[in-house]
Amino acid sequence: MELLNYAFMQRALLAAVLVGITAPAIGIYLVQRRQALMGDGIGHVAMTGVGLGFLLSWSPVWMATLVSVLGAVLMELIRWYGRTRGDIALAMLFYGGMAGGVMFINLAPTGSNANLTSYLFGSLSTVSQSDVTAICLLAAFVVLVTIGLRRQLFAVSQDEEFARVTGLPVRALNLLTAVTAAVTVTVAMRVVGLLLVSALMVVPVAAAQQLSRSFAATFAVAVAIGVTVTLSGTVTSYYQDVPPGATIVLLTIAAFLLLTALAAPLARRRARVLEHAGGDPAECVIPETGKETGRATVPAGRASRNGTEGIGA
């Protein structure tokens, strides 16, 4: 493994593992609440952060974190109060964010569209030491939230109305989900890029669903797929000189197709096992005809009660 001798590859591989863990970990809650494209929206908004970072000579990673967190909170507020006009407000936020990014980076003395491209599609050689520090800290936050609060986030994402009646702070948890998704976007930004990050949040979860029946198993399999594709994508990108973000996303889709192909025979086998078990006996109760014939020998009142029980029980 000579690629481990290069410091930039060590950093890139570390970042790749962290992306492989964090993106599906928060993505599963977004898929569960049917907001699979939220990551994409946050990615657009984060571009303004990158542009501002260059313009103000700040760290683009931290600036992107700040701006995308603000954007995610704004999106959540629009979801509460926007109602009918909500989707139009979101569209303005997304494209405004993208346009702002292009504008700021061109205004910046050191910036150019070439810089922006490395943030849009990911780049291994440009992951700096300070980027790695930032990515580690942010990833730790994402893992802590998505695993530590898994039961609360599961309940809120599964059924918001019910979660409110269990006394959970639904709004705070929604905001936390949005903020965590925003943080994940900036974690993944250097490796897969802002425009492709949403794929890594959604596709591993979709692939894991093909095999799993439980939420816990879906979570574990999605993270395993995430780490596998980010690592193999990064290594492939090193040897073949192809862009890492695109390689990782294509590998993820390949994993999805593979698992879908595997899932069909598995589902058939499960269905057979279920058939053998006989299903739920309560589903089809046929009233016994024996009671009908016995009616003549028992008192009338008792017979009719038996009759109704036969149908209902």
Add this chain to the structure above:
Amino acid sequence: MSDEPATEPVISEPVISLRGVRAELGSRTVLRGIDLSVHRGEVVALLGANGSGKSTAIRSVIGQVPVSDGAIEIFGTPRARFSDWKRVGYVPQRTTAAGGVPATVTEVVASGRLSRARFGILRKADHEAVRRALALVGMADRAKDSVNALSGGQHQRVLIARALACEPELLIMDEPMAGVDLASQEVLAETLRKQVGEGTTVLLVLHELGPLEPLIDRAVVLRDGCVLHDGPPPKAVGQHALPGHDHVHPHAAPGAEPVRTGLLS
């Protein structure tokens, strides 16, 4: 009303109390001054045609629908300050218990236990409560199955098990019998019978009394956001025992004091 000296809570202090509750959804007024109280151990059915406001009334109690006027109390505490949610089990109106990601029956029911679990950590006793709730609705053998693989009636049984997982004193249910096959309806009626036998208070929205009829102590019929009838469940024969059936009952104009009968019983 608030100027009156607070009376000592007597034995029959209402578990749920709505006084003059008004609510709007968008620009449409759905509730026009509802008075409703449910006492400890009572089983009260909210009946009415579609759009009469019965679901909105229930959702205003749990705080899902904001109230523009009137007062709601749960266990004697104003709703806005009520936080003791572990005493309340809620079954929302749903046709499915599934979300966007597969989940097992146990995982869904366990989320109903969160009101009793500190920091969302489930202990041994919590897992046992989840198992008990599943056994109550006859779903113990499906505990590890994905909810996606269940029938409509089984989904409803899972949703009710989720509400029972916190061992509530008060059950609030929004059309628990909607889209449920006959066999599951009987299981649900039996589950509810056991709960009521143990002293659980129940407020439920129903479209028709159906197999729950013998359990129900009192029926409140809504029409156009007003209480039309509050008293013993409407007794009628055969299929006409349905709330949607034209109910001949003298009542005041909308907005006036609703007719209240049977409250003293």
